[in-house]
């Protein structure tokens with residue numbers, strides 16, 4: 001009897017040593033067979049009672065050896081197969097196969113230019129402020145020193161909402177100035193990107209919706225020279241380190257004095273002549289010192305604080321940058337047009 005069980009154990013030991021394990025599936029079968037909850041060795045432990053007393057110790061020893069050799073072989077195989085997981089036999093994945101092409105999305109040219117502008121101002125401490133597109137008359141006009149019946153309201157044809165003369169689609173991002181000044185205390189240094197609306201005839205050069213970036217800086221002792229230097233820095237970051245600017249006197253109800261800033265674009269090509277109407281200069285933005293009336297309207301004391309503001313359109317700059325000739329292309333969302341900007345950031 002006991003000779004039988006001894007030979008059975010030896011047979012199992014032999015089997016363990018000869019078992020061929022080539023992949024993770026084989027390894028799992030091996031584990032179940034020799035180390036699982038119903039493994040072959042376990043059943044033999046029950047045979048101890050049938051072994052002669054003087055051989056019980058020897059038998060027990062043998063069983064332990066078998067168990068140990070199964071465990072050792074399992075651990076060894078697991079380590080070597082685990083590190084060879086790239087083998088497609090193990091994972092079913094062929095790591096050498098060429099990958100599926102991933103097509104990159106593209107940013108909208110308006111976003112590309114807007115993000116560049118924001119980045120330039122963020123680097124000198126401006127923070128982004130975003131506000132509502134549906135505004136009220138007070139923030140868009142009255143607070144900005146443009147009371148009702150003021151002729152300057154005609155400068156911007158307004159979309160009013162639902163027979164209302166109070167609710168409107170903002171005509172410029174300057175409304176954000178009023179929003180910020182009435183809710184924050186100076187020093188204020190913000191940049192406000194966003195969409196604006198004007199009731200204009202749509203053509204290749206103008207649209208009823210477009211984007212602006214507004215800037216506002218209010219603190220004690222802010223001067224026109226600060227504004228000029230800030231805008232020069234912007235122009236050189238945006239249009240190249242040697243870019244020249246010029247400020248032409250202008251009028252906006254909410255700034256005094258007011259100016260328009262041109263950058264020197266050059267007159268090298270026929271296109272340059274056309275774009276700059278033969279002058280070489282391109283108008284980029286409107287700016288000025290915040291009118292004391294605007295500060296008062298928004299609860300800031302103009303005898304203590306001063307500031308400058310500026311506002312610029314994005315579409316025209318995007319069109320110049322990417323040689324787009326029709327503004328409508330920026331709003332049609334034709335995938336063939338938009339794909340051309342893939343990879344541009």
Ligand code: PHE
Nearest residue numbers: 172174252286287309310311
């Ligand atoms: N809001 C003006 C416009 O839309 C631009 C501007 C902003 C001018 C701030 C001066 C100061 O044309």
